[in-house]
Every structure is written in structure tokens, then in C-alpha cells.
Amino acid sequence: MLNRSFIAALLALSAAHAHAIQTVEYGWEDGRGTILGGFGNLVDASxxxxxxxxxxxxxxxxxxxxxxxDRFLHVAEAPHSGTPQAYLAMVGGLVSGDVVTASFFGYDLSAGGSPSLRIWAHYADSADIASYLGSxxxxxxxxxxSGWSEVGHQWTFDNAAADALVIEARLYSSPATDATARSDYWIDSLRVSxxxxxxxxTAAAVPEPRGYAMLLAGLGMIGLTAARRSRR
Ligand SMILES: [Ca+2]
Ligand SMILES: [Ca+2]
Structure with a gap:
């Protein structure tokens, strides 16, 4: 027979590990956001x-x-060198055992050859998107x-020196190294859990607070009124 303290301990343990899952989706629909950062010869994020x-x-x-x-992300590799990375998201506040799932769609018409995209991640310090604490x-x-196709992966966090995972889109161009070549890439429908x-x-643009927009509109009205008055 299970004693009460053992059951209480079991309940406490299960509560401690029963985190609810949050999911963030970003499809670049704000018309402004691009990437959080990048590595290598990554250019023209737009x-x-x-x-x-x-x-x-x-x-x-x-x-x-x-x-x-209506909107999506464009990045390019120019000139071709190594494997550039576009940082699409950063998941901070992670501890060992936390599970992170991420996916995005990349546009690709060259089956079995470059240009192509993959999803990858590296460990980081959440205070610094540029920090790199290992793949x-x-x-x-x-x-x-086939056109737009999805790539996704699941990670179980296991790096005591880091507290963040940076989700990367990796660009694979051909030839891998060429001093004059350029390759363009398109990405959409990012999802992170x-x-x-x-x-x-993510690089989602922070919307202007409604109060701020109303204040601006109000100032505009005052300006218009003042302009009309000054013309009299
Ligand atoms: Ca979109
Ligand atoms: Ca391809």
C-alpha cells in the first residue's frame, strides 16, 4: 500500500514537470520583421x-x-562561402530536459541539389543573440x-552552460565556395513550441500601442487645427 507522503511526493514531482506548452507562429505578416541575426555570408534579409x-x-x-x-522572408548568400545561418527565433529561459520544437517552410525548386535549406539550432546565452555556446x-x-516545403526538428535541451536555443535556417548553395556567386532564399510560416x-x-515587429497611435492622431489633429488657425 502506498503511503500518503509518497503519493504527495509523486504529485509534487509530476506538477513540477508538467509544463504547459506554448506555441508561437510567425509568418512575417507585420511587413517589417526579418531575422534576429545571422552568421556567415548572409546578406539582404528583407x-x-x-x-x-x-x-x-x-x-x-x-x-x-x-x-x-501576404508576406515572407528573403535572405541571400553572397558571395558563396561556408554555410550561412539566418537566426529565425531564440528560445530563452530553458533548463535541461525542456523540449523545443520548431519548423518553417522554405522555397526550393531544385530537388536533390542546392540551393536548399535545413533547420538547425545552437546553444546561446539568452542575453546575447550573438553568443554561441555550441551546436x-x-x-x-x-x-x-517541390516549391514550398516544411523542415522541422525537436530538441531536448541539455546544455548547463547555456539557457537559450537559437533556431537557424541554414543555406546550402552551389558551388559551396565561389567569390562571385549569389543564391537567394525564401522562408515563411515559422512555428516554435x-x-x-x-x-x-522572433523578429516580429512590436506593434505600436493603441494609446500611442491615438496620441499621434490627436497631435496631428491639433497640428491641423493650429495650421488652419494660423492661415486666418
Ligand atoms: Ca507569411
Ligand atoms: Ca534544393
Whole structure:
């Protein structure tokens, strides 16, 4: 027979480990956000809408538009060198055993060859997006070349020296190194899940508080009134 203190201890233990899961989705729909940071020859991060054309490294290709909504992310590798990384999200406040899941869609028309994207992550200090405390690995699968395709991975946090995971889109261009080549990439529909004790940051633009917008509108009205008065 189980004694009461043992049952109480079990309940306390299960409560301590039963974190609710939060999910953040970001599809670049604010029209302003891009990335949190990057590594390597990552250039021209921009928030775009509508059909886009770019370079495959040796030719050109285009994307008809966003995977979700109207807006999406563009980045490029120029010139080709190593494996550039676009930092799409940072999950801070993590402790050992926390599970983080992330995915995004990348646009790819070259099945089985570059340009292609993968999802990866590294450990970091949540106070500094530029900190690097080792690779956390990722999914070996590339975007599949069918147009918009999803890449995703799940990590179990296990680095006592770090408290954050930075979610990366890794760019794979061909040739891997070329002093004059450029490759363009498009990304959309980012999704990140983590325990609700963690903090998930994306490049989402912080909306202007409603009160601030109303204050600005009010000042505009006062300015207009003053202008009308001064003309009299
Ligand atoms: Ca979108
Ligand atoms: Ca490809």
C-alpha cells in the first residue's frame, strides 16, 4: 500500500514537470520583421510580398508569393562561402530536459541539389543573440524541391552552460565556395513550441500601442487645427 507522503511526493514531482506548452507562429505578416541575426555570408534579409526572382548560384528562379498570408522572408548568400545561418527565433529561459520544437517552410525548386535549406539550432546565452555556446544539431533533411516545403526538428535541451536555443535556417548553395556567386532564399510560416516557462522571441515587429497611435492622431489633429488657425 502506498503511503500518503509518497503519493504527495509523486504529485509534487509530476506538477513540477508538467509544463504547459506554448506555441508561437510567425509568418512575417507585420511587413517589417526579418531575422534576429545571422552568421556567415548572409546578406539582404528583407520582408517581401508578391512574386520574387533571385539567383540559384548559376541561373535564376522565382517564387510566386508567400506560403502563408501576404508576406515572407528573403535572405541571400553572397558571395558563396561556408554555410550561412539566418537566426529565425531564440528560445530563452530553458533548463535541461525542456523540449523545443520548431519548423518553417522554405522555397526550393531544385530537388536533390542546392540551393536548399535545413533547420538547425545552437546553444546561446539568452542575453546575447550573438553568443554561441555550441551546436545543438538539427534535421538532416533539406527542403525537398517541390516549391514550398516544411523542415522541422525537436530538441531536448541539455546544455548547463547555456539557457537559450537559437533556431537557424541554414543555406546550402552551389558551388559551396565561389567569390562571385549569389543564391537567394525564401522562408515563411515559422512555428516554435516550448514549455511556457521559456520565452520565445522572433523578429516580429512590436506593434505600436493603441494609446500611442491615438496620441499621434490627436497631435496631428491639433497640428491641423493650429495650421488652419494660423492661415486666418
Ligand atoms: Ca507569411
Ligand atoms: Ca534544393
Amino acid at each position: 520582408n517581401v510580398t508578391g512574386a520574387q526572382t533571385g539567383s540559384t548560384g548559376s541561373g535564376s528562379y522565382g517564387v510566386p508569393g508567400a506560403h502563408s498570408g 545543438a544539431g538539427g534535421n538532416d533533411a533539406f527542403t525537398d524541391g 516550448a514549455p511556457d516557462t521559456a520565452h520565445i522571441a
